[in-house]
Amino acid sequence: MTGSLNPTALTRLLGSWNSGALPAYRELADVVRLLVMDGRIPLDVALPSERALAQTLGLSRTTVTAAYSTLREQGFLTAGQGSRGRTCIPHRSSPVTMPGLAAPEGLLDLAYASLPAAGEVVHRAFADALTELPALLPGFGYDAVGVPALRQAIADRYTAEGVPTTAQQILVTSGAQHALNIVLKTLAGKQDKVLVEHPSYPNALDAIRATGCRPLPVAMPAAGAAAGWDIDAMVAAMNQQRPAMAYLVPDFHNPTGRIMSDLQRRRLARAAALAGTVLVVDETLRGLNLDGVSAAPMASFSSTVVSIGSLSKSHWAGLRIGWIRAEQSVINRLVTTRTTMDLGGPIVEQLAAARLVGAYSEPMDARLAELRQNRSALMELLAEHLPEWEVERPRGGLTVWCRLPNPSSTALTVLAPDFGVRLAAGPRFGVGGAFEQYMRVPYTLPPASLEVAVRALRAAQDKIDASPQLRRSLKSGRPAAAAVA
Numbered sequence: 503m504t505g506s507l508n509p510t511a512l513t514r515l516l517g518s519w520n521s522g523a524l525p526a527y528r529e530l531a532d533v534v535r536l537l538v539m540d541g542r543i544p545l546d547v548a549l550p551s552e553r554a555l556a557q558t559l560g561l562s563r564t565t566v567t568a569a570y571s572t573l574r575e576q577g578f579l580t581a582g583q584g585s586r587g588r589t590c591i592p593h594r595s596s597p598v599t600m601p602g603l604a605a606p607e608g609l610l611d612l613a614y615a616s617l618p619a620a621g622e623v624v625h626r627a628f629a630d631a632l633t634e635l636p637a638l639l640p641g642f643g644y645d646a647v648g649v650p651a652l653r654q655a656i657a658d659r660y661t662a663e664g665v666p667t668t669a670q671q672i673l674v675t676s677g678a679q680h681a682l683n684i685v686l687k688t689l690a691g692k693q694d695k696v697l698v699e700h701p702s703y704p705n706a707l708d709a710i711r712a713t714g715c716r717p718l719p720v721a722m723p724a725a726g727a728a729a730g731w732d733i734d735a736m737v738a739a740m741n742q743q744r745p746a747m748a749y750l751v752p753d754f755h756n757p758t759g760r761i762m763s764d765l766q767r768r769r770l771a772r773a774a775a776l777a778g779t780v781l782v783v784d785e786t787l788r789g790l791n792l793d794g795v796s797a798a799p800m801a802s803f804s805s806t807v808v809s810i811g812s813l814s815k816s817h818w819a820g821l822r823i824g825w826i827r828a829e830q831s832v833i834n835r836l837v838t839t840r841t842t843m844d845l846g847g848p849i850v851e852q853l854a855a856a857r858l859v860g861a862y863s864e865p866m867d868a869r870l871a872e873l874r875q876n877r878s879a880l881m882e883l884l885a886e887h888l889p890e891w892e893v894e895r896p897r898g899g900l901t902v903w904c905r906l907p908n909p910s911s912t913a914l915t916v917l918a919p920d921f922g923v924r925l926a927a928g929p930r931f932g933v934g935g936a937f938e939q940y941m942r943v944p945y946t947l948p949p950a951s952l953e954v955a956v957r958a959l960r961a962a963q964d965k966i967d968a969s970p971q972l973r974r975s976l977k978s979g980r981p982a983a984a985a986v987a
């Protein structure tokens with residue numbers, strides 16, 4: 503049991519869900535299903551009672567009952583006790599047959615872009631950490647800045663990359679998302695503008711909104727030889743709109759996989775300093791450099807840059823280890839905010855992380871080789887099975903950003919589970935419903951699973967192509983747009 507969702511919280515997530523294009527119960531079920539699939543409604547959560555939700559949404563109880571029944575039939579809601587079913591993901595009892603391929607047992611997850619642990623290396627680091635633990639047991643165990651060995655190991659990595667850094671400039675956090683929340687709460691006020699790339703990382707957009715700040719999206723140029731960042735547009739936005747902060751992912755940007763050139767970094771750092779905008783760079787994917795591209799860390803262009811890092815993509819998200827690098831005076835302010843949220847991270851994880859950061863490259867050769875293989879497989883599969891999708895080749899990171907022939911990202915996401923796949927709709931990566939014509943596809947699964955997944959996407963796309971009415975009824979982007987609004 504992980505909790506329940508009250509009618510007000512669900513109504514907020516639903517946004518303006520009711521377009522009138524379909525019966526209300528169908529639209530309601532579709533949007534809830536989408537929210538469950540892309541993780542905005544967690545699993546094993548009890549939905550509001552039919553009566554309470556009907557009252558809050560101003561609907562008849564019959565409509566909510568019919569929506570819940572649809573979700574139950576589709577396997578997204580347990581039977582539950584009374585009317586309070588709990589969210590779940592369907593286990594496929596009658597797999598879609600795909601000639602020549604084993605059908606997946608459960609849903610293939612293309613919504614998360616994450617890898618399993620670099621198992622042996624992580625396990626060994628924990629075993630070693632346990633041998634160090636007794637020396638720390640006499641202490642209280644509270645450490646709001648992070649254990650010294652880990653802070654030093656992270657600082658040493660920056661120094662080795664050409665950005666001299668002391669341990670006092672590092673704050674250890676429970677992952678990059680935690681780090682961003684601390685930074686937002688400390689350095690941006692409510693209603694402040696936060697410049698973001700458009701598209702951007704969905705959970706960062708959510709964090710920016712949840713802090714009461716307003717995302718200021720600056721479009722990234724369309725894919726092509728010169729694709730990268732529109733620095734002119736970013737500089738203009740900083741000069742004209744004076745955002746308090748810019749949140750950027752210059753190192754293997756999520757979702758496009760692009761890397762920013764040193765020239766662009768220098769221009770951006772200078773413009774941010776002149777406009778009084780705090781430049782916050784998320785380096786979570788920096789280690790996943792598939793093409794061996796060289797780019798200096800953003801912090802080497804300005805001492806005021808705030809850098810966020812994480813072991814989630816290089817080693818394992820289950821570690822929940824991230825960090826912030828900033829000037830020491832800024833770190834002191836961030837620590838004050840952090841202690842309003844939690845009083846420090848778990849010690850054993852940090853001891854293990856210190857070893858992992860100290861020998862950072864140990865699992866990386868194998869990990870990068872595997873990812874290169876997956877990326878090639880996915881690019882070939884997309885070219886073969888979905889030639890009408892325009893696919894941008896990522897230089898690193900974990901995902902391919904695809905332009906669809908028509909605005910059908912939400913429709914595909916809603917239909918995909920019928921074909922054994924879970925997706926995150928394009929509008930999750932944008933502000934105000936943008937990117938209905940885009941889909942992010944991770945290459946975190948092995949080639950055999952990617953083949954099943956891409957064939958499933960082909961089948962879902964065919965179903966949409968064969969029924970313009972289906973696309974119209976599902977296409978408008980309302981469900982995803984609603985939830986990001």
Ligand SMILES: Cc1ncc(COP(=O)(O)O)c(C=O)c1O
Binds near residue numbers: 676786811
């Ligand atoms: C750009 C970016 N930032 C942050 C995160 C979340 O990182 P963490 O697991 O360290 O919170 C992710 C995960 O996908 C990401 O892609």
